[in-house]
Amino acid sequence: MTTYLNADLHCHSIVSDGTLTPPELAARARANGVELWALTDHDEIGGQKQAAAAARAEGMAYLTGVEISVTFANETVHIVGLGFDADNAALEQGLAETRGGRGPRAVEMARQLELAGIPGSYEGALRYVGNPALISRTHFARFLVETKVCRDMGEVFRKYLTEGKPGFAPHRWARLQDAVQWITAAGGVAVIAHPARYRFSANEEYALFSEFKAHGGQGVEVVTGSHTNAEYITYGSMAQEFGLAASRGSDFHSPHESRTDLGALPLLPGTLTPVWELLAERIQQP
Numbered sequence: 001m002t003t004y005l006n007a008d009l010h011c012h013s014i015v016s017d018g019t020l021t022p023p024e025l026a027a028r029a030r031a032n033g034v035e036l037w038a039l040t041d042h043d044e045i046g047g048q049k050q051a052a053a054a055a056r057a058e059g060m061a062y063l064t065g066v067e068i069s070v071t072f073a074n075e076t077v078h079i080v081g082l083g084f085d086a087d088n089a090a091l092e093q094g095l096a097e098t099r100g101g102r103g104p105r106a107v108e109m110a111r112q113l114e115l116a117g118i119p120g121s122y123e124g125a126l127r128y129v130g131n132p133a134l135i136s137r138t139h140f141a142r143f144l145v146e147t148k149v150c151r152d153m154g155e156v157f158r159k160y161l162t163e164g165k166p167g168f169a170p171h172r173w174a175r176l177q178d179a180v181q182w183i184t185a186a187g188g189v190a191v192i193a194h195p196a197r198y199r200f201s202a203n204e205e206y207a208l209f210s211e212f213k214a215h216g217g218q219g220v221e222v223v224t225g226s227h228t229n230a231e232y233i234t235y236g237s238m239a240q241e242f243g244l245a246a247s248r249g250s251d252f253h254s255p256h257e258s259r260t261d262l263g264a265l266p267l268l269p270g271t272l273t274p275v276w277e278l279l280a281e282r283i284q285q286p
């Protein structure tokens, strides 16, 4: 399949921290010209059946998807899985363990916000949660915007919920090798999500890419909603250096919060191997 495909292989529904349902996302993707779609909720594949059915109804090709939270070098890294068998028990078990810490973490985040003079954030965040197993910082951020503590999501993450700021609860997520293993053992391809977002030194970034590759990872997001044009070039080169396929995805969460809409990204550079070339057998055709 061609590199020049409008593939959007990264977005979120109400099953994690997005605001639209899987069918609403499918319709929006289709309206924006997406030809190959994947829903990649955080640490959760509960929306996959509904997303695949909605894609079929829209006449759009579909790949199963997930975005797994990983701790690597004391930093949170996201690994996207594509084209796996959504009924794989080991993958579901691994994701359930990864999600498990979110409840206590949310209680700790709320405790800290209360100490900083912001009461009621746990209950406030819960009102935005579509899936009780998946309470995230995004839900707290929506509460802080709603109550006018902050003007927008950007301000929330500058002033709260991040390292050194009120409302940050350090957390240990899955191990890199486990996340890659869950995805590949279920027949999927593992992809490093939005690599430019991590605050790594050059050495740490090199370690991430080489260990990811050694564990069986095969792809990296090059064109994503959170990269600049210059970063498309940087990570296109990294993909070639490490022999990784390139992925493309908006990371769309909400019509009101996301800068990049579904499908609204530059195409992958023609010099790269698109990740969907590795997944030809796994694509669910409409």
Ligand code: AMP
Binding pocket: 017, 042, 069, 135, 136, 137, 138, 153, 154, 157, 158, 253
């Ligand atoms: P969590 O998995 O609970 O740590 O929440 C992480 C989520 O917070 C990410 O997936 C984003 O949706 C959101 N997030 C993190 N940083 C920012 C930011 N600077 N602006 C907007 N959303 C952010």
Ligand code: MN
Binding pocket: 012, 017, 042, 138, 253
């Ligand atoms: Mn998110």
Ligand code: MN
Binding pocket: 067, 078, 193, 194
């Ligand atoms: Mn992410």
Ligand code: MN
Binding pocket: 010, 011, 012, 067, 251
């Ligand atoms: Mn994401």
